[in-house]
Amino acid sequence: MDPSTMFGLNMYFLIGLLLAVAIVLALIIAICTALKIWLWRNKRLRAEREVRQVRYRPDGQLYPPASRGLCDRCSQAYDKVYHLPSGKRLCPDCYASAEGAYDAGPPKAAQTL
Ligand SMILES: [Zn+2]
Numbered sequence: 001m002d003p004s005t006m007f008g009l010n011m012y013f014l015i016g017l018l019l020a021v022a023i024v025l026a027l028i029i030a031i032c033t034a035l036k037i038w039l040w041r042n043k044r045l046r047a048e049r050e051v052r053q054v055r056y057r058p059d060g061q062l063y064p065p066a067s068r069g070l071c072d073r074c075s076q077a078y079d080k081v082y083h084l085p086s087g088k089r090l091c092p093d094c095y096a097s098a099e100g101a102y103d104a105g106p107p108k109a110a111q112t113l
Helices: 005-053 094-096 108-112
Strands: 066-068 077-083
Touching: 077 094
Parallel strands: none
Antiparallel strands: 066 077
């Protein structure tokens, strides 16, 4: 075979190989990016759900402001005591029983996310 023909064939082979490598590389980068976006979105949704569970009651209403303190009903110290608008301070357990376990409705707030 003529050396110039061999050179031309080799060039075509090299260009094809380079193109294939570039396409595979782009595909790998796209898959990694999509995976990262998916993981980030899941993480964000989980964090939003956790924040919602802390701030909102299962029936969708906002919890009253809370701080560390004593419960007026069971007279024990807690890391979290709700300050009711009436001036009473209740621990989460006493608050749940006082509110009738949030009227025993299904947890709507957790399902909306
Ligand atoms: Zn209590």
